[in-house]
Amino acid sequence: MNFTRINGLAFAFSAIKYIRYNQDFTKTTATKTTDPRPWLGLDGLVLALVCLLFLILATGDGSGNESDARLVLTTRRRRVQRRLRILSSVPSALIVFLLGLILCFIRDPTIFSDIKLGPSRFHVLKITWDDFKVGFVRGAVPQIPLSVLNSVIAVCKLSGDLFPGTELSATKVSVSVGVMNLVGCWFGAMPVCHGAGGLAGQYRFGGRSGLSVVFLGLGKLVLGLLFGNSFVRILSSFPVGILGVLLLFAGIELAMASRDMNSKEESFVMLVCAAVSLTGSSAALGFGCGIVLYLVLKLREMDFSGFPFFRSKSEPTAEDESLINP
Structure with missing residues (x-):
């Protein structure tokens, strides 16, 4: 699907900006890029490039390491295949993410004092008619084209490309997105969706079954119940260069997945x-x-x-036919 490929390229371009330049996410303007990222430091270019090389060595081009059973493998080729299987079994994305979390505490030790264990308190928001009008006009209407394309159509098409024979129903996906947001908005939740970029990233780093998503959800639940809102304080110090590297792989996989x-x-x-x-x-x-x-x-x-307007007034003669088809 064309939009899937374009969306992946957009992710990749944004990732390159994250790697090369510092980002100020507190800006309300569209451009959040500031000065070039320094080479050294706990969020420097060298660190981002090391993570990039590690992910390439561990995951390769993302095509897998299954060899053709019809081919006779030499002893050297068997050793190569064994090494590739070992590399592909390494949870590379998780290792890079954990490295980023460790660097959060090293970069800003005050995070330790800001962490509060336990879940945040839930409370139901009172949504007024003015809130609804502002949210619908300024939030929902501008977001509808992108949400329908990226969260429904692209997800359904991408699932069919990555897992042949298991293409999702657009109706089920759209209803799922709607239900999640209708329930979450009463508790102050951010808008959520089934993004094609997330699916491509999970597939790129080894996710091949629904069980991987179950573990991902359980991990998020544990972090949310353990740290609550204080986990946002940790993520605010996450190295943006490493984030850009992970986003780059997700974007490239999303762009390559469209093979039609x-x-x-x-x-x-x-x-x-x-x-x-x-x-x-x-x-x-x-x-x-x-x-x-x-x-x-x-x-x-x-x-x-x-159509009568475009119909020829006279039928072609045999002589005309001979000129057209000699």
Whole structure:
């Protein structure tokens, strides 16, 4: 799917910015990039590059290390396959994430005093009519195109590409997203969705079954119940360079997962969508331009002989046919 590939490229471009430049996430403007990231330090370029090389050595190109059983493997090739299996079994993403957590405490030791054990208190919010109008007009309406594309359509298409024969239903995914947000908003939860980038990242780092998502959910529940809101204090000091490295792999996997570019026409539409989406415009505008371009291309190939306005006044003669088809 074109949008899946474009979304992956957008993730990758953002990841490169995270790696190369410092980010100020407190800004309310679209541009959060500040000065170039220093080479040395606990959030420097050297650290990010080391994590990048480690992930490449551990996961390779993400295609897996299964060898063709029909091939006769030499002794040297068997050793290589054994080494690749060992490397692929290393939880590389988890190791990099834990390294980032350790660096959080080293960079800012005051985190220890700010940590409070135990879950945060739940309370039901009172949502007024004014809150609903502001949230619907400023939040929901602008987000609908991106949410439908990235959280529903792209997820369904990506699941079919990564796990052939198991493509999800768009209705079930959209209902799931709606239910999560309808329940969570009363407790002050942030909007959530089934992002295609998350699915691609989990697949890239070894997730192949629903059990991996179960463990991920259990881990988040444990952290939330153990640290509560104080865990946000830890994540605020997480090295952005390492975050960019993890995001880069997720974006590249998302872009590579779309394998349905079977013609030059499809590639042309995809590149136009990418050019519009990734040059300061929105993904929704890029998607809209892609739809219009696709319709124009189909209109160009349409047979209009059935319409009276385009119908020829005289049928071609045998002489005309011989000139056309000698």
